[in-house]
Amino acid sequence: MRRAFLVGIPVGLAGVIALLAIEVRLARRAERIEPFDRSVLDGSIGGESASPLRIAWLGDSTGAGVGASSPDNALPRVVARGLRRPVDLTVLAESGARVRDVLDDQIPLLQSLRPDWVIVGIGGNDVTHLTSRASFRSDLADVLRRSAAVGAERVVLVGIGEFAATPLLAQPLRAIAGMRADRLAADQKRVARERGALFVDVIEATGAAFVRDPKRYHAHDGFHPSDDGYALWADAVLSTIEATRG
16 A cells, blocks of 8 residues: 555656646646737826836836736836826836846846836746746846946835735646746845845735636736736835835
């Protein structure tokens, strides 16, 4: 009986691996939502001013508005409006970007922008592409360090969202992605503290709502936030910024 049990372990493990492989293939076939072009994301928000707050937004599809119904409902523009002051917004975020892509492709563009604030929203693709935690922490630390080095008075890191609620991912892949996202989010919090950046804990602030009503808070691709989802994220960003001001 003991021998049969031991033989069953690798058989069962192989079955789980095969199931996960199938679920990954199905997820990759999901409908693709195109990001918005910078021409409709960048610009002046909150009125004209001789000295607007210059914000550069780096990151992935959540910064490029994937899942939002219009550019005005994209996360960077919702946050900019919520600041209730004139903002000159530049969005460098690219759909599909991982933290290494931000470091290699987006950070070099900051110097010419001379932003007052740099907001970085990254990590989701590092969850799904299995970036090692050591590489993730190292590259993220460099992103935050170099963001501050261009003279930005404030660097804000927007954390990973709640993967455990993602309709696109079937179980057990969803649960595994959720656990991995939690670990990388913990790494984000640690690195932000070490680099003196402001950290927005998106999972802590919005995760319960996404779990409770995933259909409402996810776009029709079952992966990215919807307008309502981005509104929750924006509230988390603005609340964190306001708390720091206090």
